Amino acid sequence: MFQLLPPLNDHNLPWMDTIHPIVVHFVIAMAVIAFAYDLVGVLARRPALFEVSFWNLLFATGAIFVAIIFGQVEAGLASPYGGARAILDIHTTIGWSLAGVLSVLTGWRYVLRSRDPQSLPLPFLGAGALTSGLILVQMALGDKLIWIYGLHTVPVVEAIRLGQV
Amino acid sequence: MALSYLSEPVPIEQIAAGLGANGLPYALPLHPNLVHFTIGLFVIAIAFDVAGALYPFERRLFRFLALPVTRAGLHDVGWYNLLVCAVISFFTVAAGFYEMLLAQPIAGVTSALGLDGITTMLWHGVGGVLLLLLIVLMTVWRGLQRFRWRRDMGRQVQWLYLLAGLALFPLLGLHGTLGAELAAEFGVHISADQLLAAGRDLREALP
Numbered sequence: 001m002f003q004l005l006p007p008l009n010d011h012n013l014p015w016m017d018t019i020h021p022i023v024v025h026f027v028i029a030m031a032v033i034a035f036a037y038d039l040v041g042v043l044a045r046r047p048a049l050f051e052v053s054f055w056n057l058l059f060a061t062g063a064i065f066v067a068i069i070f071g072q073v074e075a076g077l078a079s080p081y082g083g084a085r086a087i088l089d090i091h092t093t094i095g096w097s098l099a100g101v102l103s104v105l106t107g108w109r110y111v112l113r114s115r116d117p118q119s120l121p122l123p124f125l126g127a128g129a130l131t132s133g134l135i136l137v138q139m140a141l142g143d144k145l146i147w148i149y150g151l152h153t154v155p156v157v158e159a160i161r162l163g164q165v
Numbered sequence: 166m167a168l169s170y171l172s173e174p175v176p177i178e179q180i181a182a183g184l185g186a187n188g189l190p191y192a193l194p195l196h197p198n199l200v201h202f203t204i205g206l207f208v209i210a211i212a213f214d215v216a217g218a219l220y221p222f223e224r225r226l227f228r229f230l231a232l233p234v235t236r237a238g239l240h241d242v243g244w245y246n247l248l249v250c251a252v253i254s255f256f257t258v259a260a261g262f263y264e265m266l267l268a269q270p271i272a273g274v275t276s277a278l279g280l281d282g283i284t285t286m287l288w289h290g291v292g293g294v295l296l297l298l299l300i301v302l303m304t305v306w307r308g309l310q311r312f313r314w315r316r317d318m319g320r321q322v323q324w325l326y327l328l329a330g331l332a333l334f335p336l337l338g339l340h341g342t343l344g345a346e347l348a349a350e351f352g353v354h355i356s357a358d359q360l361l362a363a364g365r366d367l368r369e370a371l372p
Contacts, residue, residue: 016277017345029205033249051238052245059209082372114233139201143193146348149371150357153349155271156367165367 012077012157020074021146023067030060031102031135035128038120047118054113061102068095074152081165084149091141098138101131177267186356186370188267194354196264199257200344204337206250207300211330214243214307214322240321244311251304258297265290270351271362278342282351289343296340299333 006014034056041049071092080088105127112124150156159165183190216223217239227234270282280288306326315321352358360370 011349017342017349021345022341025201025205026209028201030209033202033206033246036249037245048241049245051235052241055213055238055242056209056246081367139198140193143198147187147193147197147354148356150352150355153352153355153358154274155352155358155361159361159367 008077010154010157011152012079012160013074013152018074018146018152020067020070021142023063023070024142026063027060027067027098027102028135028139030056030063032132034060035125035132038125038128042120042122042125047120050113050117050120054109057102057106057109061099061106064095064099064102068099071095078145078151079157079160080145080149080151081160082149084145084151087141087144087149088151091138091145094134094138094141098131098134101134105131177269184267186360187354188269188359189264189354194264195260196257197344197348199253199260200341203250203254203257203300204341206246206253207330207337208334210243210246210250211327211334213239213246214330215327217243218320218322218324218327220319236319237321240311243322244307247300247304247307251300254297254300258293261293262290264354268347268353269359270347270353271358274351276346276350278346280346282347282353285343285346285351286353289340289347292336292340292343296333296337299336303330303333 008014009016011017034053037049037053037056041047041053075088075092078084078088105124108124108127112121145151146153156165180190185192187194217236220236220239223234265286268286270286272282275281276285278285303326306329307322310322310326315323347353348355352362357367357371360367
């Protein structure tokens with residue numbers, strides 16, 4: 001059965017490059033900027049920005065499920081070593097949690113927007129701040145996996161295949 | 166390899182003592198994190214302007230989804246996301262150049278695109294400035310359409326603008342691939358790769 005799977009390249013991937021870090025552009029940028037628009041919208045009394053924020057948040061929520069699918073496949077092929085094992089575990093847990101958090105936040109926002117698109121209650125702003133904070137933590141963890149441990153980079157994959165790690 | 170025209174040690178040696186295993190004075194590189202915002206905001210800005218332009222075809226779909234939507238709302242996303250993209254991208258490019266000045270691509274590697282480290286880095290640097298210029302020009306163009314040329318029209322953008330935006334996607338993709346290769350193939354600013362290139366054992370150097 002395993003010979004039906006596509007062969008793995010020197011990144012230990014069935015495709016050219018890691019896809020997860022590309023998909024997360026659309027989760028990180030859209031969710032964090034949505035909070036920024038909400039903040040400016042409230043502080044500068046610009047309710048038009050609430051609409052911009054809503055669409056970005058909705059897009060981030062759709063994108064995180066795609067990010068998780070590719071994240072799981074690429075995590076499964078990552079062969080984490082040393083400290084990277086624990087980091088990947090936490091990154092996976094927070095990633096799935098964020099899918100839930102973003103979904104609830106978007107659902108809440110949909111209801112708020114249906115009732116009154118011109119105002120935003122402060123508790124939602126607080127929830128948005130906490131979610132953005134969680135996303136920054138998640139970014140730092142993902143950064144460690146690539147920029148410190150070099151998972152899926154050619155030199156590390158080579159060392160793992162030679163049994164040197 | 167010593168360069169014959171340099172009598173002093175190469176500039177990076179002057180601060181080498183203050184740099185970590187990743188070649189940076191801090192733990193995680195800044196540029197790749199700012200790139201999330203440049204690419205995400207640009208792509209979504211264009212996508213929402215396309216959605217705004219094709220609004221007459223989508224109305225029934227949005228009604229089916231019980232998702233109230235206005236054409237102006239979609240175009241607002243196109244405008245504000247691009248504006249923020251243009252501002253953030255100056256920091257993306259600035260951080261990129263700072264980190265490129267400290268970059269040490271692993272020698273003797275040829276990328277999947279057939280380039281060596283320094284060539285990949287030079288193209289990524291020049292391409293970054295060019296893309297920043299194009300993003301700023303697109304933002305000015307978008308602003309003129311929004312506030313001058315098409316301020317009273319439902320479709321806030323010209324078809325040519327949308328085509329130009331879509332044409333930039335593959336350019337961004339190619340540029341991003343060069344950047345990804347600098348990391349995942351040339352090991353730039355990756356602690357594990359730099360340690361391996363220095364002949365260290367990761368089991369001891371990176372437990």
